[in-house]
Amino acid sequence: MxxxxxxxxxxxxxxxxxxxxxxxxxxxxxxxxxxxxxxxKLTIWHNFAGDDLRAKSVRSFIDQFAQDHPEVTLDAQAIPPDGYRQRLSTVAAANEMPDVFFVYAGSQSSELHQAKLLQPITEVLDAHSDWKDKFLPGAFDPYEFEEGQIYSAPLGMSATSILYYNKALFDKHNVKVPTTWEEMMAAVKTFNDNGITPIALGNKAPWVAQSTIIGSIADRVTGTEWFKNAAAQQGAKFTDPEFIEALGYFKELVDNKAFQEGANSIDNTQAEQYFIQGNAAMMISGAWTLTNLAASSSEEQMKDIEVTTLPTIPGGKGEAGTISGGAGGGLALSSRTEGKAKELALELIYAVSGPEAQKAIAESNSMVMYDTEIDESKVTSLYYKAFNLVKTTGITPVYDAYLSAEAAEVINNGLQEIMMGGPVEGVAQKLQDAQARSATP
Structure with missing residues (x-):
């Protein structure tokens, strides 16, 4: 047995x-x-939920990451832009942030950092130094909360004060494309004399004049350092003579009928169509106009449109030939994501923000804050011109990216007041009072 x-x-x-x-x-x-x-398991939230080429491009890189990493269970949520901020605020309040999420430059990213809900992505940038080094100057400024630590890599660029002009109208009326303020006012007069609106503006939503015109003009007058000091309420005030002067240049445009009648009652999209149809010689607008016109206008309509920067201001302290704007939103990393999940989350951020993604986003007629080459045949002729302009142009601050929410509303409404005949001194005083309240502990 x-x-x-x-x-x-x-x-x-x-x-x-x-x-x-x-x-x-x-x-x-x-x-x-x-x-x-x-x-x-990884979660990613973003607001690229639409059917536009940019949204589709971003989603395609997220999908590709999922295919390339079978070891990852990826929960990707595309939330429409209108509700995105609120959704993110809700989970932030409960400290339940997704591992990776799209964050806006400015107050939102700053507040999330202050709440200790973010951690740096510096290590993935340093690991791909050839990628990091090709971002345009200032790309990381809104995301560098501590010296040497970067919290996001922007997926887009906010260029808000491009001067669009109809070359055919300029040639027909023998008008010089303005490079000085004197030439700008001469162009305004000539076009008015010939029954053509000099500058299309749709300021029904009052952020438009602030974002596209006053920030860029004011920077030419005051210089960037003065504005940042005034925003911080440290050694400069919005009642200072240089800012009164800057508002005065805007009022000069208004008084000389640079804008069409009823500019405060039509929106930006209507102004874009008014311009592209040849009713106005110029339009001062942002990079969003490139995307809008690509979707709504023909190549024939766009072939005569050229782009440049706003003219210089006599005696101004600011740099000439600049455009107001800055880094757009980018992907951030939750402070709660650790270990293997963190390693893969950083790979995901690189996959969606890396060189190939930046090129694809640029070729969707959307501005990027990244030095990439694009296939001219994949974009509109107008976008290609603007893309090459912005790549070589300095960027100055957009006012509402630095002002408090209250102060931003004050300057927005104040520019509407000036367009209706209000005094510049009163607008400056209200702006100063609002920003001073935000700076008071």
Missing amino acids: RPKRKIGLVLLMMTLVLAACGGGQSKEQAGGNEGDQEKV
């Missing part, structure tokens, strides 16, 4: 070993419940 018992024990041990081996194959290959638990 002993030999039989020995054989039985051997068979039992072999059975257990085979069972164990079979279990290992199930976890790694069959993907049962235990295998699923071995996967790394």
Whole structure:
């Protein structure tokens, strides 16, 4: 009987070993419940939910990451822009941030950092220094909350004060494209004399004149450092003579009928159509106009449109030939994401923000804050002109990116007041009062 018992024990041990081996194959290959638990779960939230080329491009890189990383269970949520901020604020309040999420430059990213809900992505930037080095100057400024630590890599660029002009109208009326303020006012007069609106403006939503015109004009007068000091209420005030002068240049445009009648009652989209149809010689607008016109206008309509920067201001302290704007939103990393999940989350950020993604976004007629080459045949002729202009142009601040929410509303409404005949000094005083309240501890 002993030999039989020995054989039985051997068979039992072999059975257990085979069972164990079979279990290992199930976890790694069959993907049962235990295998699923071995996967790394990642969540990503973003607002690229539309059918435009940019949104589709971003989503395609997220999908590609999921295909390339079968070890990741990726929960990707595309939330429409109108509700995105509120959704993010809700989970931020509960400290339940997704691992990776789209964040806006400015107050939103700053507040999330102050709440300790972000962690730097510096290590992935340093690991791909060739990628990091091709971002345009200032790209990381809104995301560098501590010296040497960067919290996002922008997926877009906010260029808000491009001077669009209809070359055919300029040629027909023998008008010089303005490079000085004197030439701008001469152009305004000539076009008015010939029954053509000099500058199309749709300021029904009052942020438009602030974002596209006053920030750029004011920077030419005051210089960037003065504005940042005034925004911080440290050594400069919005009642200072240089800012009164800057508002005065805007009022000069108004008084000389540079804008069409009823500019405060039509929106930006209507102004774009008014311009592209040849009713206005110029329009001062942002990069969003490139995307809008690409979707709504023909190549024939766009072929005569050229782009440049606003003219210089005599005696101004600011740099000439600049455009107001800055880094757009980018992907951020939750402070709660650790270990293997963090490693893969950083890979995801690189996949969606890296060189190939930047090129694809640029080729969707959307500005990027990244030095990339694009295929001219994939974009509109107007976008290609603007893309090459912005790549070589300095960027100055947009006012509402630095002002408090209250102060931004004051300057927005104040410019409407000036367009209706209000005094510049009153607008300056109200802006100063609002910003001073925000700076008071």
